[in-house]
Amino acid sequence: MNILIKDVWIVSQDASRKQFKGSVYVEDEVIQEVRQEPIAVEADYEINGEGKVLLPGLINTHTHIPMTLLRGYGDDMVLEEWLKTRIWPVEAKLDRESISAGTDLGLLEMIFSGTTCFADMYFFEDTIAERTIKAGLRGFLGFSLIDFGTPEFKPEELFSECEKFIRRWKGKKGLVTPVVAPHSSYTCSPETLERCAEISEEHDVLVHTHCSETQHEVSDVQRRYGVRPVEQFKKTGLLNKKTLFAHCGWITKGEVREIARAGAGVSHNPVSNMKLATGGFTPIPELVESNATVGLGTDGAASNNTLDLFETMKFAALIHKHHRWDPCVAPAQQVLDFATIGGAKALHMEDKLGSVEEGKLADLIILDFEKPHLKPCYDVVSHLVYAARGCDVYATIVNGKPLMIDRRVLTMNYEKVLWSAEEQGLRLTGE
Amino acid sequence: MNILIKDVWIVSQDASRKQFKGSVYVEDEVIQEVRQEPIAVEADYEINGEGKVLLPGLINTHTHIPMTLLRGYGDDMVLEEWLKTRIWPVEAKLDRESISAGTDLGLLEMIFSGTTCFADMYFFEDTIAERTIKAGLRGFLGFSLIDFGTPEFKPEELFSECEKFIRRWKGKKGLVTPVVAPHSSYTCSPETLERCAEISEEHDVLVHTHCSETQHEVSDVQRRYGVRPVEQFKKTGLLNKKTLFAHCGWITKGEVREIARAGAGVSHNPVSNMKLATGGFTPIPELVESNATVGLGTDGAASNNTLDLFETMKFAALIHKHHRWDPCVAPAQQVLDFATIGGAKALHMEDKLGSVEEGKLADLIILDFEKPHLKPCYDVVSHLVYAARGCDVYATIVNGKPLMIDRRVLTMNYEKVLWSAEEQGLRLTGE
Numbered sequence: 055m056n057i058l059i060k061d062v063w064i065v066s067q068d069a070s071r072k073q074f075k076g077s078v079y080v081e082d083e084v085i086q087e088v089r090q091e092p093i094a095v096e097a098d099y100e101i102n103g104e105g106k107v108l109l110p111g112l113i114n115t116h117t118h119i120p121m122t123l124l125r126g127y128g129d130d131m132v133l134e135e136w137l138k139t140r141i142w143p144v145e146a147k148l149d150r151e152s153i154s155a156g157t158d159l160g161l162l163e164m165i166f167s168g169t170t171c172f173a174d175m176y177f178f179e180d181t182i183a184e185r186t187i188k189a190g191l192r193g194f195l196g197f198s199l200i201d202f203g204t205p206e207f208k209p210e211e212l213f214s215e216c217e218k219f220i221r222r223w224k225g226k227k228g229l230v231t232p233v234v235a236p237h238s239s240y241t242c243s244p245e246t247l248e249r250c251a252e253i254s255e256e257h258d259v260l261v262h263t264h265c266s267e268t269q270h271e272v273s274d275v276q277r278r279y280g281v282r283p284v285e286q287f288k289k290t291g292l293l294n295k296k297t298l299f300a301h302c303g304w305i306t307k308g309e310v311r312e313i314a315r316a317g318a319g320v321s322h323n324p325v326s327n328m329k330l331a332t333g334g335f336t337p338i339p340e341l342v343e344s345n346a347t348v349g350l351g352t353d354g355a356a357s358n359n360t361l362d363l364f365e366t367m368k369f370a371a372l373i374h375k376h377h378r379w380d381p382c383v384a385p386a387q388q389v390l391d392f393a394t395i396g397g398a399k400a401l402h403m404e405d406k407l408g409s410v411e412e413g414k415l416a417d418l419i420i421l422d423f424e425k426p427h428l429k430p431c432y433d434v435v436s437h438l439v440y441a442a443r444g445c446d447v448y449a450t451i452v453n454g455k456p457l458m459i460d461r462r463v464l465t466m467n468y469e470k471v472l473w474s475a476e477e478q479g480l481r482l483t484g485e
Numbered sequence: 486m487n488i489l490i491k492d493v494w495i496v497s498q499d500a501s502r503k504q505f506k507g508s509v510y511v512e513d514e515v516i517q518e519v520r521q522e523p524i525a526v527e528a529d530y531e532i533n534g535e536g537k538v539l540l541p542g543l544i545n546t547h548t549h550i551p552m553t554l555l556r557g558y559g560d561d562m563v564l565e566e567w568l569k570t571r572i573w574p575v576e577a578k579l580d581r582e583s584i585s586a587g588t589d590l591g592l593l594e595m596i597f598s599g600t601t602c603f604a605d606m607y608f609f610e611d612t613i614a615e616r617t618i619k620a621g622l623r624g625f626l627g628f629s630l631i632d633f634g635t636p637e638f639k640p641e642e643l644f645s646e647c648e649k650f651i652r653r654w655k656g657k658k659g660l661v662t663p664v665v666a667p668h669s670s671y672t673c674s675p676e677t678l679e680r681c682a683e684i685s686e687e688h689d690v691l692v693h694t695h696c697s698e699t700q701h702e703v704s705d706v707q708r709r710y711g712v713r714p715v716e717q718f719k720k721t722g723l724l725n726k727k728t729l730f731a732h733c734g735w736i737t738k739g740e741v742r743e744i745a746r747a748g749a750g751v752s753h754n755p756v757s758n759m760k761l762a763t764g765g766f767t768p769i770p771e772l773v774e775s776n777a778t779v780g781l782g783t784d785g786a787a788s789n790n791t792l793d794l795f796e797t798m799k800f801a802a803l804i805h806k807h808h809r810w811d812p813c814v815a816p817a818q819q820v821l822d823f824a825t826i827g828g829a830k831a832l833h834m835e836d837k838l839g840s841v842e843e844g845k846l847a848d849l850i851i852l853d854f855e856k857p858h859l860k861p862c863y864d865v866v867s868h869l870v871y872a873a874r875g876c877d878v879y880a881t882i883v884n885g886k887p888l889m890i891d892r893r894v895l896t897m898n899y900e901k902v903l904w905s906a907e908e909q910g911l912r913l914t915g916e
Binding site for chain 1: 554556557558560561562563564567590593594597598756758759760761762763764766789790791792793796799800802803804806807809810811812813814816817855856857858860861862863864867868871872874875876877902903906907909910911914
């Protein structure tokens, strides 16, 4: 299959961060040509890019896709109450059917809001993998390990099932990459974390975990193990370039340097942190200054309540200006970098994803800029961060395949996905 | 003209805050019937509300509409530099043509994002009034007074021109209501503020002004006049129920009580405050506890960079949770109230606007909820604040007249507005 996008404004996100009007030619999974001159070729899909902007697909570095089914099921609540009275009772009832419905809804929302790749951690990850491949998105799917077991597996089954999961999906040239996902340093014993480190080493897979999301978590880990979460991960062999830490809202400047030195990645999830009022905040300026790898995540829709990374970019750009009383902090280009090349680095895919360059995998999105809220346009990057929304995405292409063009999805049954989500949501919540 | 909306989910925003499936019948400017039963009537416009949500049109209590032309013209800059190198040089070049283009763009964006009424303060307000009437929105238009004069009038002309403006637009049963808008207590002398108080009294018009937006402003006023802005307004006769204060980011708890006791309104503009990094923050919980009147504003698109009040609602709901480390602060229903009935109160229109009730003016919006990011739906109000965007607005009705249906504007030339905005923007900025 091949795709030609003509006369489009290209936000390359390559090392030069150059922008220009040109054409992009995609064949098989790869970006074959990026040119200012017209490209003369017959293509299965030809997209006229007049008035449109092309950029690398956005990368969501922290989410729990099936939880899209719990969007808005309990807001404005204290975390413990929310988990105990809403989330956990529902999660206990999860099965393949509800996981499929929630995953499909999340995949559809991502396709419609310009996310082409996501790092997930949840339960029934095999089902999530199957749905992801069917929809055509790119997923780094984390098999969750948590000491008291999951809705899917008993504690004693977790390690062997995790390795089966990895063997099942590893190495297959395709859309799904398996990841080990110990839940956190307060829900996983040192032994569990060490075993995850071994599995990551043995199978050469990434590790995705929650780190220092809340003050309570930090003091809890400190009380039980005498060290803060980052140190606990270090002690158990999980502070290295293979690790992706979600949140890091309560890390010290010293921990920032440790994370940067180790080459670990950080997923910044500002909307979820603000909605759950976790207080502390990811020290973005310090992380950037230390050359740490930073990506952006939405977290699950249950605490966001969307999967729209354009919205997340605006929150990320504004919250740090507000915090530091400095409008120059977290400028638009830096935040767009987090959502593209930064996320690619966090997933060790910077050679294949995160920019519009010949030879890279064709994960691309096209936005329609002919809209009132995107006029006039003095600076495309400013509009991408401060004015655009997921609903401005005109086309979404993943691995060289168009998933959505002109707000029409090509790989899923739109009505059926919405309907199943309602049905399964009501079944789970008994409402 | 009459309009019938059938089988729609109605978020009444009346005193009971009740929601129900029903029908709404609009004739002339007024909501004639709101019923759970079908309404049998022939209508010029009949809208099928299946899968849709109807609510009162959103009210933007602080903006500078023509500045929509400066969207994204200088971001991530220190306020002084931004004003001196970007905003002021452009404002010096303003004329009726550019004001018309910027106003039309802002009006079009508001129509497409569900805002039906706005409180403006800028220059060339007569031109803004004409464009507002043509587009069909409801405007509370503030004639700006500032001691060093405006691009339109010399200092000595301001008061007489202001009174002419009021006489021109006052009392006409229609979409435009004149307002007196002294810029602030640091750009207007006590004499100017006193004169504005007299004009407001004499003509029975509202006063719209900036109050305690930045720490610098507060200390500046304190240094020059020995009192903080709120006290300065009080001394000059501008702390009363006719006053609408924009921002109030740097007010004390005592000032909160003063404002509440005086019955003055507050426009909370979280996105602009965060983007400009004004630091202090409108004390929403305290204002609510004191029963102060609170509305939501976007401020000008130059510092936002949109006019989307749905986005503003989410920022308002999240920033206070984050500030207070309390997810229960600024719950969804409260924030929706700010954007509807709260704004109506701030404009002394609570008897005519802000809720879906028989006898009120028909300023209504309808959202399409059949979208991935609005599924499943456990709580419509949660979705309106935490998940919906301006682009989910299916129809916008003002004063009983449909301005947009099914994302097609009926009162403006879409292409011409976008094109003129680009042209005038480039002309003004010389880019």
